[in-house]
Amino acid sequence: MYYLKTTASAPLYEQLTSQMKAAVHRGELVGQLPSIRSLADELKVSKGTVENAYELLVAEDLVENRPQQGFFVKTAVALQDVSEHDRDLAQPDFDFSLQYASSMLETHAKSAWKRSLNTAIQSQFDRIAKTAIRRQGSIELREEIVKLLARQRGIHCDPDQVIVTTGSTESLTVVNQIVRGWLQHPVTLGIEDPGYRNAYETLKRQGVHLVPIPVTATAGIVVDRVAEAPLDLVYVTPSHQFPLGAPLAVDQRRRLLQIMAAKQGLVVEDDYDSEFSVLSKPVPALKALAPDQVIYLSGFSKTISSDLRLSFIVLPPKLLPTYHRLFEYESSSVSYIAQAATTDFIRSGAYSRHIRRSLQMNRQKYDLLKDRLTPFVNRGLLAARFGEAGIHIVFHLCNVTNIAPFERALARHHLYLRAMDRCWFTQVKPGYYIIGFAHFSKAEFNQGLSKLVAILNTLSV
Structure with a gap:
């Protein structure tokens, strides 16, 4: 009651x-x-x-x-079914988690988000034709997304190309159905290895033939291997490869696009955290380089909250007729309140202010992380790439004999650190770990990092 x-x-x-x-x-x-x-x-x-x-x-x-x-x-949801991008709080007993999660909503942003939610609730009975939720999502939200993409990523598109979804799983499912309908045969897709496990499992369930393409820690996907495989699609995270972290260089981006054009194929670009490049302006999106060849995926789970479950797709114009044919009688799966609140949050300027503040805080936490781990890199205890970090970095233990004692020490100190094991699709390389640093204040992050440093100090080179 x-x-x-x-x-x-x-x-x-x-x-x-x-x-x-x-x-x-x-x-x-x-x-x-x-x-x-x-x-x-x-x-x-x-x-x-x-x-x-x-x-x-x-x-x-x-x-x-x-x-x-x-x-x-x-x-x-069972732990193994949780999104690889969102696997954070569904963990067993720990006192502190260096989880990979969305960027923290600090006080000002949290207050603004609550105001946007309340505005959306109050306005839901006063909808006009323009705010009606169609299959693709509200036109007002799609218009705001178009403005954001032009401003932040150099992508110029029309609101009719944007489809609002409930997250990466729905986005990938919709993309597969569209491309399969466009090709008129099952899809063969190249996917980064290691990569995003949720994408791999989602596409496998959809009957997609998956071809793992190796990734290097310093350069991203090995483009020459894309050239060797018979592919209709290739799925990449070029701004900040998930999970290893390297951005794909501009010359390699252009070569990837040329290779897929020669195959008469398409590229799926998952731009999951480009807003949070901590060191420099992000490299131009693939979608900006080849608007007609790239299906662009992004969303607000990393910038606002993973609980929001609001993502979007930007289709090339040539796929729109197939989309409308297949989804003509579908209704939107995203609630009105979620869409209206996000629209208000962006339109009010609160979203852009939140991104700027988050970048400042994330740079400080990234610098702290680099300072605390560099001595262990210099000693040869671990290897880490400090580059274009978004909201996480990866390190691996150089001595495999340290893996078991390290993981026992993590459990003993009740510190959760996510192993990368499930990110490998062909051959697991043990001893790789992901550190997220966006979801904490600097003081909180330092507390968890101090636990990690203490554990690393117990290991031998």
Whole structure:
């Protein structure tokens, strides 16, 4: 039972949202939620109050709205099924986690985001034709995305080329269906190895024939190996290769595009954290170099919150007829509140201010990380590439005999550090670890880093 106080300072829908979230986290609220009408009658509040609460729970990815069925609490996801980009809090017992996660929303950005959420909730009953949610997402959000891409990445496109999705899994699923429909045969795709496990598993489930392409720690995907393989598509993270971190040089970008053009194929560019290049201006996006040849993927999970579940695709114009043919009768899978809040957050200027502040904080944490790990690199204990870090770096232990004692020490000190094992698709190379540094204040990050340094000091060269 929920207890809502009309005399409280918080609106009724916020009180209801807070109590339902707590019930979900305690495991008390599972399965299908009561209908909006029945819960409104039970609590003696308006249907709008309950609808606002449900929409907020959907926006926070705790609840899903199934058409013609109702609202359902999302079931827990097994650890191995969690997105490689978002595998952070679903970990066993630890006191501190150097997890790879979204960039921290500092106080100003958090307040602005709450205002945008409240604005979206209040405005949902005043929608006009322009703010209606179509299959591709709201036109207002797509217009803001187009402006962002032109300003930040040098990509010039039309809102009709943008498709709003619930995350990378849906984006990749939609891309496969479009390309398969365009080619009229199953897709063969080259994928970086090591790379993004969630992309690999998603595409494999879709029946895509996957060809792992090796990656180097200093130069990104080995473009010559792309030339050797019979591919329809190649999936790359060229701005900051995930997970090893190297950006793909401009000459190699142009060569990759030439190779795929000769194959009459396309490139899928996952630009997952280019906003957070800590050392210099990011290299031009592949999409900016070849607008008609590149399918561009990005989103807001790293810049706002992984719980937002809001990503987008930018299609080449030649794929739009196939998209409209295949998805003509589909409805948008992203909630109105999530889209409207993100639109307001960007339009208000709060998003750009958040990115600038995050970059400043991330540079400080990156410098701290480099300073603390460099002595171990100099001693030959570990190897790390300090380059165009976005919101993580990778290091590996040079002496394989240190791996077991290192991992035992991590467990003993209750420090979580994600191993890279699941990022390899052909042959696992043990002893590689990912350090995320964006999700903390500098003081918090220093606390976890001090634990790591203490553990490294116990290892022998």
